[in-house]
Amino acid sequence: MLDLTDVSSGYGETQVLHGLSLRAEPGRVLAILGRNGAGKSTTLKTIMGLLPAKAGQISFDGRKISGMTPFDIAKLGIAYVPETRDIFRSLSVRENLDLAARRFPCPNGGWTVDRVIELFPRLGERLQNGGDQLSGGEAQMLAIARGLVMNPRMLILDEPTEGLAPIIVKLIHDKLADLKHQGLSMILVEQNFGFATSLADDVVLVSRGQVVWQGSAAAIRADTELQHRWLGV
Numbered sequence: 089m090l091d092l093t094d095v096s097s098g099y100g101e102t103q104v105l106h107g108l109s110l111r112a113e114p115g116r117v118l119a120i121l122g123r124n125g126a127g128k129s130t131t132l133k134t135i136m137g138l139l140p141a142k143a144g145q146i147s148f149d150g151r152k153i154s155g156m157t158p159f160d161i162a163k164l165g166i167a168y169v170p171e172t173r174d175i176f177r178s179l180s181v182r183e184n185l186d187l188a189a190r191r192f193p194c195p196n197g198g199w200t201v202d203r204v205i206e207l208f209p210r211l212g213e214r215l216q217n218g219g220d221q222l223s224g225g226e227a228q229m230l231a232i233a234r235g236l237v238m239n240p241r242m243l244i245l246d247e248p249t250e251g252l253a254p255i256i257v258k259l260i261h262d263k264l265a266d267l268k269h270q271g272l273s274m275i276l277v278e279q280n281f282g283f284a285t286s287l288a289d290d291v292v293l294v295s296r297g298q299v300v301w302q303g304s305a306a307a308i309r310a311d312t313e314l315q316h317r318w319l320g321v
């Protein structure tokens with residue numbers, strides 16, 4: 089579904105990805121794991137066209153997307169929930185959702201604003217609140233909900249549990265598990281090893297901008313040596 093082949097990318101003169109290759113399969117969750125600074129967020133930004141791929145190729149459903157604008161990549165069906173969440177703080181929850189929904193047509197049976205509120209009832213209670221009045225957990229729910237109303241075929245999440253209380257982490261986990269069971273393809277970057285490997289089917293380990301291991305989530309959960317070597321778990 090999504091293929092990165094020998095991708096190099098970085099920030100100006102600083103190269104961070106050095107020929108990184110990976111594949112995310114349809115209907116599955118892929119976790120990208122690695123130590124701080126390994127290049128995980130850089131990989132996601134490069135997929136989304138926020139950083140240019142200086143070499144290599146990225147394709148989505150067989151179509152080359154490297155070189156496209158972030159908006160065109162989103163229109164093809166990839167929604168990105170960044171680490172910073174990037175909700176509009178000066179707009180209400182409803183305005184944040186309506187704005188995203190209006191730009192992306194909803195197919196029959198797709199995600200509407202009403203449907204994401206059913207998924208996250210807490211947002212329904214906060215519809216008139218400003219983006220700047222939300223707790224960290226509510227902001228994360230809004231960021232995910234905003235991704236869903238874009239009706240993506242693939243949802244990409246960068247550190248969705250960062251800074252959240254354990255009870256909210258559990259809620260986000262259960263909602264993402266629901267989405268997975270509904271067949272949504274996802275890529276997840278996450279420091280919380282238990283969270284990531286309980287949601288993921290497939291895992292790639294990244295170190296110094298390259299994939300150093302790939303396999304099933306069950307395999308890495310069972311391999312403490314591997315975890316220790318590449319993740320310091």
Ligand SMILES: Nc1ncnc2c1ncn2[C@@H]1O[C@H](COP(=O)(O)OP(=O)(O)OP(=O)(O)O)[C@@H](O)[C@H]1O
Pocket residue numbers: 099102104122123124125126127128129130131
């Ligand atoms: N805007 C930037 N300008 C220059 N270098 C950057 C920038 N953002 C990240 N880097 C560098 O790129 C490297 C990879 O960063 P990246 O954010 O992809 O790491 P990561 O694997 O996601 O880890 P983390 O969990 O720390 O975010 C790091 O050395 C980082 O310092």
